[in-house]
């Protein structure tokens with residue numbers, strides 16, 4: 001019997017070693033193992049070193065009493081709370097200042113970015129001057145400026161600037177009446193929830209109708225009416241269960257009411273103004289990326305200029321704007337860690353600052369703090385990516 | 397400046413993470429080899445550690461490092477300084493960034509036992525007090541309920557304050573800054589009514605105010621603050637050198653040896669003086685240094701009393717009384733074991 005002829009249609013079975021897929025797999029496994037081994041070594045080495053040098057390790061400190069005061073806390077906190085709680089207090093303060101900063105920076109940034117393209121010479125130059133000034137001065141200096149130069153030049157508590165004996169402004173902060181919710185206020189809250197749902201349904205309906213028939217609807221006005229009217233009605237009907245806690249000068253300081261501390265104010269202001277300058281440039285480039293032909297086409301169709309901006313330009317510009325906008329939000333959040341420079345009690349000041357020093361557990365605390373900023377950044381990125389997908393060009 | 401701080405912290409943490417295992421005598425040998433002492437001091441506290449416009453450092457904490465350099469190298473100027481705020485100081489020492497930390501730092505149980513550090517002695521006995529503007533008319537700390545108080549982050553001050561107000565059922569608002577400069581600025585601008593810190597530091601900070609006479613230090617002292625130089629655990633040789641450099645200064649004051657008369661005293665027949673100045677008996681080699689180690693300290697830095705008066709006492713703008721810091725046989729509690 002003759003040898004069977006080799007099957008020429010199928011190539012000779014290659015050696016596994018030259019198979020690119022297999023090799024890639026091997027190299028990836030090797031690389032992962034190396035990284036893991038390196039991490040294990042670092043952690044082990046660190047623990048041994050600290051043990052040898054008599055430095056306490058572990059996370060037990062989170063349950064110990066902190067024993068120091070914090071200027072601003074969104075949750076109940078006292079000197080007898082634990083170090084774990086100082087972490088939460090600091091984290092919430094970081095989130096508060098970042099969230100306020102993101103909102104303000106976006107508002108200012110969009111307005112300035114649009115003004116920058118205005119056909120009015122003066123407005124255009126003013127917007128340019130704003131961007132060039134605030135983008136080019138280091139953020140830390142701006143924080144100091146708003147805090148020391150502006151905040152500290154306000155009068156002391158006894159010479160406060162009073163607005164109608166209810167709102168007071170002095171170098172210790174802004175004091176406003178605090179709402180005290182009485183029994184039955186829950187109905188008003190429920191009414192607010194109902195109103196919000198109603199507005200969402202309405203907006204959907206109006207959009208559908210617009211798309212089907214081309215008839216527009218006064219969504220904005222009607223929504224406002226629902227949002228304000230319904231809760232107000234319920235509020236009055238349940239007997240207005242709300243009173244106010246008024247700030248009043250007592251001894252050294254004002255007591256009662258709500259206080260906006262100057263540290264929060266200065267930091268939010270500096271972060272917003274600085275980041276807004278970058279956002280304005282992003283907005284400008286986004287708008288310019290939409291070809292002028294679109295504007296001309298829109299006006300040929302008889303759209304008003306404000307509608308052209310809202311319905312034609314902005315939606316297309318957003319696709320260009322969102323990715324860099326995301327990184328501005330990330331920058332703002334990370335920049336909020338300059339807080340300790342003016343004594344704003346954020347995560348870095350409270351946890352990576354005082355708590356670290358009092359416990360001496362630098363490695364653990366810095367690791368936790370880094371993980372927090374990483375998580376915050378990832379959450380913002382995820383959200384913005386989702387939003388970007390929604391705004392992306394839908395190919396029909 | 398912020399960047400510098402953050403990178404300092406990063407380096408410090410990386411230092412703890414990455415460095416190999418320490419061996420006994422490591423610091424002593426390393427300092428000897430590099431030829432100078434890296435000294436962690438405050439960012440500027442008159443009388444304790446402050447640099448003039450030419451970059452020369454002065455103060456009793458600075459002198460602690462200069463004494464060690466004099467003992468080890470025979471030259472008190474072989475010191476380099478790292479200014480640190482309260483929050484950074486321990487990490488800087490733990491990571492090996494500095495060799496010793498005499499930075500008005502209070503000796504406490506937690507710091508001594510859980511940070512991997514050792515306190516080598518007490519160069520100033522202090523206690524916490526309050527500084528307040530005269531025009532508020534407050535006479536006692538017991539009247540401070542409701543006040544806004546400026547403090548520095550990462551200090552015992554923060555903790556004592558909380559304890560004191562809680563014990564006296566008073567309320568307060570803490571405005572916590574990173575550096576003493578900001579703390580003073582906050583106080584001057586009226587962000588807070590009161591500035592609290594170790595009393596000596598209040599006197600020191602007061603002279604930094606634009607109008608020092610407008611502020612008073614209240615009489616209450618609410619805590620014990622023994623301040624002294626700190627070193628890392630694990631190098632007893634280095635610990636001994638830092639500790640005995642201070643003891644030599646205190647013993648010299650007790651024996652009446654000053655920088656002015658030390659050469660003359662070296663010829664004295666008093667065996668205590670002879671042992672101190674390396675004439676007879678004990679040898680410098682026990683400390684790993686030359687026999688003239690204490691002579692060099694006293695000649696170049698002075699005895700404890702001289703050092704005190706020059707920096708914080710009558711020879712300085714602070715004019716602080718010796719008080720607790722007088723020698724044990726002069727009504728104070730400064731006391732050093734004998735050199736024999």
Ligand SMILES: N[C@@H](CCC(=O)N[C@@H](CS)C(=O)NCC(=O)O)C(=O)O
Pocket residue numbers: 437438439440441480481482500501502503548550551552553574575576579593594597621623
């Ligand atoms: N002795 C206390 C307080 C030390 C402290 O840092 N005091 C402040 C007084 S405001 C200081 O010296 N600051 C100078 C600086 O930060 O450079 C401790 O060890 O915690």
